[in-house]
Amino acid sequence: MSTGETAFIVVAVFLLLLVIGNIVFSIMAERKNPPIGNFIECEGLRLHFLERGDRAAPCVVLFHGNGSMIQDFIISGLVDRLARRNRVVCFDRPGFGYSQRPRARIWTATSQAALFVKAFDQLGLRDPVVLGHSWGALVAVAIGLQSNYPIRGLVLASGYYFPTWRLDFWMASGPAIPVLGDMVRYTVAPIFSWAILPALLRKLFAPRSVPANFKNDFPISLMVRPKQLRAAAEESAFLIPEAARFQSRYPSIRCPVHIFHGTGDQLIEPEQARRLHRVLGSSDLHLVNDAGHMVTYADGGTIAQAVDSLNVCLEQPLRIISSRDEDGSK
Numbered sequence: 164m165s166t167g168e169t170a171f172i173v174v175a176v177f178l179l180l181l182v183i184g185n186i187v188f189s190i191m192a193e194r195k196n197p198p199i200g201n202f203i204e205c206e207g208l209r210l211h212f213l214e215r216g217d218r219a220a221p222c223v224v225l226f227h228g229n230g231s232m233i234q235d236f237i238i239s240g241l242v243d244r245l246a247r248r249n250r251v252v253c254f255d256r257p258g259f260g261y262s263q264r265p266r267a268r269i270w271t272a273t274s275q276a277a278l279f280v281k282a283f284d285q286l287g288l289r290d291p292v293v294l295g296h297s298w299g300a301l302v303a304v305a306i307g308l309q310s311n312y313p314i315r316g317l318v319l320a321s322g323y324y325f326p327t328w329r330l331d332f333w334m335a336s337g338p339a340i341p342v343l344g345d346m347v348r349y350t351v352a353p354i355f356s357w358a359i360l361p362a363l364l365r366k367l368f369a370p371r372s373v374p375a376n377f378k379n380d381f382p383i384s385l386m387v388r389p390k391q392l393r394a395a396a397e398e399s400a401f402l403i404p405e406a407a408r409f410q411s412r413y414p415s416i417r418c419p420v421h422i423f424h425g426t427g428d429q430l431i432e433p434e435q436a437r438r439l440h441r442v443l444g445s446s447d448l449h450l451v452n453d454a455g456h457m458v459t460y461a462d463g464g465t466i467a468q469a470v471d472s473l474n475v476c477l478e479q480p481l482r483i484i485s486s487r488d489e490d491g492s493k
Contacts, residue, residue: 192384211261216246221474228297258394276305336400425454
């Protein structure tokens with residue numbers, strides 16, 4: 164056997180061991196962190212969701228960002244705050260947590276919105292406030308743009324709304340490439356993702372530190388499963404095109420909108436929020452000082468108040484919220 168053949172066999176065996184190891188790791192991660200909510204089947208797809216609060220109360224629906232899960236909103240305390248006065252429903256978006264993400268479908272924000280509107284009908288959700296964080300803000304916007312489904316209002320946190328040159332997003336999309344990306348996801352990507360997670364989390368929470376309860380309670384092992392890495396990579400690839408596709412449609416949003424963004428956000432620049440506020444004209448802009456991308460942890464109380472302000476007039480016609488000053492300072 165030649166040296167080349169020997170090297171090929173060694174590499175093949177090594178990659179096979181990595182694949183087996185990552186599959187076993189995924190199984191162990193799911194056993195350690197079982198589903199915390201319930202399941203609904205919609206369009207042949209299983210969606211994992213969590214419900215809290217009084218079912219007769221006004222409704223708010225929460226959508227997490229790229230790479231995250233339902234637990235993010237629970238650990239931030241936002242679910243408990245909102246459940247005092249609202250029926251709260253959180254979804255694992257397709258491919259994250261325990262929701263399925265069939266590869267045969269292109270999971271744009273619009274396609275996710277269409278799926279969730281049908282899920283809302285199945286769950287009996289009527290006129291909800293829709294809250295989206297980061298990538299979830301685009302899904303919330305897509306729901307707000309649907310003329311055939313009324314909502315009470317939008318609460319958008321740390322969103323990316325207008326296309327900019329972002330090499331980091333394109334680089335993160337590699338594991339979504341068929342075949343080659345699959346090989347990466349089941350071999351080195353989980354190891355690499357696990358290695359960079361501490362630095363990534365510091366960046367997401369900066370300028371504040373990563374909360375202790377997040378470190379202890381968030382199921383990080385679920386984030387680095389190959390199937391969730393594919394979903395995260397796809398959404399990294401879709402983010403800029405989706406923002407480009409939506410930017411001309413924002414003025415057609417007719418429901419009240421609250422926009423939250425941390426002034427210290429190191430992932431998505433606060434100018435995204437300022438620009439959306441200028442385009443909408445009739446929105447409330449909340450720029451939160453000393454807060455980063457995870458603004459839901461930094462100012463969850465005010466976010467909950469914004470939701471309550473939209474739901475408190477449930478029996479009244481939808482109204483347009485008056486704008487704050489241009490800088491949105493608190």
